[in-house]
Amino acid sequence: GEDVEQSLFLSVREGDSSVINCTYTDSSSTYLYWYKQEPGAGLQLLTYIFSNMDMKQDQRLTVLLNKKDKHLSLRIADTQTGDSAIYFCAAPSGGYQKVTFGTGTKLQVIP
Amino acid sequence: GAGVSQTPSNKVTEKGKYVELRCDPISGHTALYWYRQSLGQGPEFLIYFQGTGAADDSGLPNDRFFAVRPEGSVSTLKIQRTERGDSAVYLCASSLLAGLAGGEQFFGPGTRLTVL
Numbered sequence: 001g002e003d004v005e006q007s008l009f010l011s012v013r014e015g016d017s018s019v020i021n022c023t024y025t026d027s028s029s030t031y032l033y034w035y036k037q038e039p040g041a042g043l044q045l046l047t048y049i050f051s052n053m054d055m056k057q058d059q060r061l062t063v064l065l066n067k068k069d070k071h072l073s074l075r076i077a078d079t080q081t082g083d084s085a086i087y088f089c090a091a092p093s094g095g096y097q098k099v100t101f102g103t104g105t106k107l108q109v110i111p
Numbered sequence: 112g113a114g115v116s117q118t119p120s121n122k123v124t125e126k127g128k129y130v131e132l133r134c135d136p137i138s139g140h141t142a143l144y145w146y147r148q149s150l151g152q153g154p155e156f157l158i159y160f161q162g163t164g165a166a167d168d169s170g171l172p173n174d175r176f177f178a179v180r181p182e183g184s185v186s187t188l189k190i191q192r193t194e195r196g197d198s199a200v201y202l203c204a205s206s207l208l209a210g211l212a213g214g215e216q217f218f219g220p221g222t223r224l225t226v227l
Contacts, residue, residue, distance in 0.1 A: 004153075042115070042218035043154065043202065088153050098167055099216075101146075101153030 002026040002093030004102035011108040018076040020105045022089030027070060034063065034074045035088040037104070043088070046074070076107075084109045115219035117203050123225045124193055132188040132222045136205030143186050144216060145178055146202040154202055160186060193226045200224070 003025040012018045024032065033048045049056045049063045049072070056063045062075040076083055086104040093100045116135040124130050136143050142161055146154035156170040160180045168178070175193075180186040190197055200223050204216040 040220070042220045043204075044218070045215045048215075090153070098156050098159065098170070100156065103151070103153050 002029065002091050002100040004089055004091055004100050006087075006089050006102040006105045008103065009106050009108070011110060012079050013110050014079060014081055016079055018074075018079045018083070018107055018109075020074045020076075020087050020089075020107065022072040022074075022102055024070050024072065024089070024091045024100075026091060026093055027067070029091040029093075031092060032063075032065060032072050033090040033099070034061075034072075035090060035101070037086045037088065038084075046087075079107075079109050081109045081111055083107060115203055115205055115217050117201075117219040117222050119222060120220065121223045121225075123227065125227050126193060126195060128193050128226075130190050130193055130224065132190075132201050132224070134186045134188070134203030134205075134219060136184065136186070136203070137217055138184075140205035140207050140217075141183070142206045142208060142216075143180060144204040144206075145186070145188050146204065148200045148202055148221070150199075157188070190224075193224075195226050198224055198226045 006022045030051050031048050034046045035043045036046045037043050047058050047061050049065050054065050060077045064073045086106050088104045089102040090099045118133045144159050145157040148154045158168040158178050159166050163180055163183045175191045178188045200221040202221045204218045206216045
């Protein structure tokens, strides 16, 4: 099955860029996702990337995919205090509907 | 509805008791998913429904866990003979169709289950 790993914690200053990293094991994953979880709120899909892409940009978010190394990263430009949350990398295993999540990276933004 | 709703938001029970957790998906969403999130972990897939049928229940940890979706809308996750290790946040999600190609999964706020 799929195994997804992330670092647990990242602290950045407001206005700096944040880079959250993730590794996965299943090379057949067709999509890879980034989710955001804020305290007391449900999981929110931030962005996703197809496995045949190596980069996707969406406003302040940039996703980089290195399929050879099975490495995914999420860059948040001009990080704001409202970006403080837990970010989960996720990949499908056994089909689109069965998604394996990483342990989450807690992003702390220091004003 | 406006979003996925789950009831109750919190449930405290004693070891050995039976509990039911309810999920109301977004109206018109045919796919429904249950996940379990333990403290400090990411959500763990439990079961997926397409319509009324469980298309994939491979994530259910054992036969104490069961889920139904009799009319293809509301779903109930049932846990028999609860154990302390069942304590977690149970998340429900729905999507218009199956998989990302059919739409993103929208998550509810979860039910926090505590087994004493």
